[in-house]
Amino acid sequence: MMTRNPIGLLAVILLGLSVPAVAQIDLSGSWQSKNHEDALERGAGPNPDDFTGIPFNESGRAKALSYSQSQISMPERICAFYSQWHMMVGTFGDKIWNETDPVTGKTVAWVVGAWEDRAKMTIWMDGRPHPSKNAPHSQEGFTTGVWDGDVLTATTTHMLSGYLRRNGAMTSDQATMITHFIRHGDILTLAAEIVDPVYLTEPYYITRSLVLTPNLMNAGGPPCIIGDEGVPSGSVPHYLPGKNPFLDEITKLYHIPTEAALGGVETMYPAYRDKIKDKFTIPPKCSKNCGLPPGL
Amino acid sequence: MAPIDLTGYWVSIVDEDWRFRMVVPPPGDYNGVPMTAEARKVADVWDPSKDEASGDLCKAFGAPAILRQPGHFHFTWQDDHTMRLDVDTGTQTRLFHFGDWKAPAGPPTLQGDSVAVWEIKGGRGPQPDPNAPFLNVDDPPQGKGTLKVTTSHLKAGYLRKNGVPYSENANLVEYYDMIREHNGDLMLVVTAVVTDPQYLREPFIVTSHFKKQNSDAGWKPSACTVKW
Numbered sequence: 113m114m115t116r117n118p119i120g121l122l123a124v125i126l127l128g129l130s131v132p133a134v135a136q137i138d139l140s141g142s143w144q145s146k147n148h149e150d151a152l153e154r155g156a157g158p159n160p161d162d163f164t165g166i167p168f169n170e171s172g173r174a175k176a177l178s179y180s181q182s183q184i185s186m187p188e189r190i191c192a193f194y195s196q197w198h199m200m201v202g203t204f205g206d207k208i209w210n211e212t213d214p215v216t217g218k219t220v221a222w223v224v225g226a227w228e229d230r231a232k233m234t235i236w237m238d239g240r241p242h243p244s245k246n247a248p249h250s251q252e253g254f255t256t257g258v259w260d261g262d263v264l265t266a267t268t269t270h271m272l273s274g275y276l277r278r279n280g281a282m283t284s285d286q287a288t289m290i291t292h293f294i295r296h297g298d299i300l301t302l303a304a305e306i307v308d309p310v311y312l313t314e315p316y317y318i319t320r321s322l323v324l325t326p327n328l329m330n331a332g333g334p335p336c337i338i339g340d341e342g343v344p345s346g347s348v349p350h351y352l353p354g355k356n357p358f359l360d361e362i363t364k365l366y367h368i369p370t371e372a373a374l375g376g377v378e379t380m381y382p383a384y385r386d387k388i389k390d391k392f393t394i395p396p397k398c399s400k401n402c403g404l405p406p407g408l
Numbered sequence: 409m410a411p412i413d414l415t416g417y418w419v420s421i422v423d424e425d426w427r428f429r430m431v432v433p434p435p436g437d438y439n440g441v442p443m444t445a446e447a448r449k450v451a452d453v454w455d456p457s458k459d460e461a462s463g464d465l466c467k468a469f470g471a472p473a474i475l476r477q478p479g480h481f482h483f484t485w486q487d488d489h490t491m492r493l494d495v496d497t498g499t500q501t502r503l504f505h506f507g508d509w510k511a512p513a514g515p516p517t518l519q520g521d522s523v524a525v526w527e528i529k530g531g532r533g534p535q536p537d538p539n540a541p542f543l544n545v546d547d548p549p550q551g552k553g554t555l556k557v558t559t560s561h562l563k564a565g566y567l568r569k570n571g572v573p574y575s576e577n578a579n580l581v582e583y584y585d586m587i588r589e590h591n592g593d594l595m596l597v598v599t600a601v602v603t604d605p606q607y608l609r610e611p612f613i614v615t616s617h618f619k620k621q622n623s624d625a626g627w628k629p630s631a632c633t634v635k636w
Binding site: 146147148149150151152162164165166259260261262263265288290292294296299301303305307315316317318319320321323362365366367368372379380381382383384385388389392393394395396397398401402403404 | 420422430585636
């Protein structure tokens with residue numbers, strides 16, 4: 113590495129002398145979600161056949177294609193989709209605070225408050241171990257954290273199966289989520305990966321940024337409330353292999369070839385564009401879910 | 409001293425905004441962009457054939473949009489005070505100037521004038537939980553520092569390939585952070601904030617991520633395009 117200027121070097125030395133052994137920054141506050149990326153997915157929801165960029169294995173793809181949105185009308189499944197991954201791809205912001213030891217005042221845990229359908233994430237900072245691999249799983253899962261300089265890295269295990277994308281792409285209960293909390297002034301960047309040996313061939317990454325707001329953001333109560341929408345018991349809405357009726361939706365809307373819509377690790381990388389280049393033409397003008405509020 | 413080493417080749421991971429990045433989205437699809445009414449008027453008459461006819465092919469490859477282009481990114485030091493970023497998609501070059509650099513006079517440019525500073529971060533935290541399924545690797549780069557780049561004097565261009573505009577009044581602030589993932593992969597996370605009083609109602613904030621490569625594999629310089 114190269115020395116760039118002597119003033120910078122002096123600043124580094126001085127900073128190095130003044131930094132405590134365990135550096136932490138304050139993550140607490142109300143962090144507003146801007147949803148400037150993946151806006152449709154975070155808002156109205158993704159197209160039912162949009163699995164682009166997901167490193168599915170065959171099981172993951174088959175599971176996704178069998179999914180019917182009507183499943184969330186089942187009392188047994190109405191809350192079944194929202195693991196901690198929802199923090200990365202859902203629409204809401206985050207209320208974050210720290211829990212302290214009443215005697216020492218040290219931070220025992222950082223807490224990312226719940227929403228209406230996601231359980232709170234308690235990031236234990238006191239060195240407690242993750243539970244045994246045989247311990248029960250929950251919607252909340254179990255999370256521990258460490259500071260790397262000013263970046264908090266949280267590892268979550270013991271989640272229930274949940275959604276990876278809100279259209280039937282799922283994570284298994286064997287998934288592990290690793291989240292980095294990176295603060296730049298009034299911007300909080302979350303960089304997360306999910307590792308799932310059951311449904312994915314590679315880690316799946318999402319990064320998003322939140323903005324500190326002076327408006328109080330209350331954390332939600334119990335995650336999801338089970339309701340009865342009159343769906344008769346005894347059957348699970350689904351599509352048999354080859355029978356998913358939405359398989360050509362993004363091909364019609366966006367001219368994205370079906371093989372790209374089906375995902376797979378190749379679709380995560382730029383080289384994949386070469387494979388679909390000759391099949392693509394600019395689609396017709398957007399007619400719905402085009403993204404601007406009324407009046408604009 | 410640079411607290412993190414960005415030099416080398418990086419590749420985009422495109423698993424967000426796929427349909428806005430890997431292909432050209434439909435005209436009029438403005439999902440997620442806090443556009444002003446004036447911006448909408450401009451975008452509504454976007455015509456790629458006109459850009460093609462005028463030879464203005466690189467409007468979606470300017471500094472505020474180039475990191476969203478799927479591609480390969482090569483960081484090098486041009487000299488002791490200048491970091492260089494080459495991008496194969498659209499064959500673009502950005503220069504990040506450290507120290508007391510003064511921008512030359514002249515018209516605004518596609519990549520603008522970029523001033524860079526290192527934001528040095530603090531020390532190390534406690535050791536990770538040995539029962540966690542993935543141990544943090546030794547000496548992770550995260551948290552050691554951030555490269556902050558501020559870019560201005562930009563020629564007007566597109567935030568997205570379908571004609572969502574930014575003006576010559578736009579400013580770009582970027583934060584470059586490195587992360588070591590559980591499997592040893594080095595990731596680059598770039599948080600970009602575009603402000604534009606003419607075409608944006610509020611700062612437009614997107615975060616992109618890239619994976620470090622051991623070689624120039626996949627490096628494939630290509631020309632700017634407007635229909636692909």
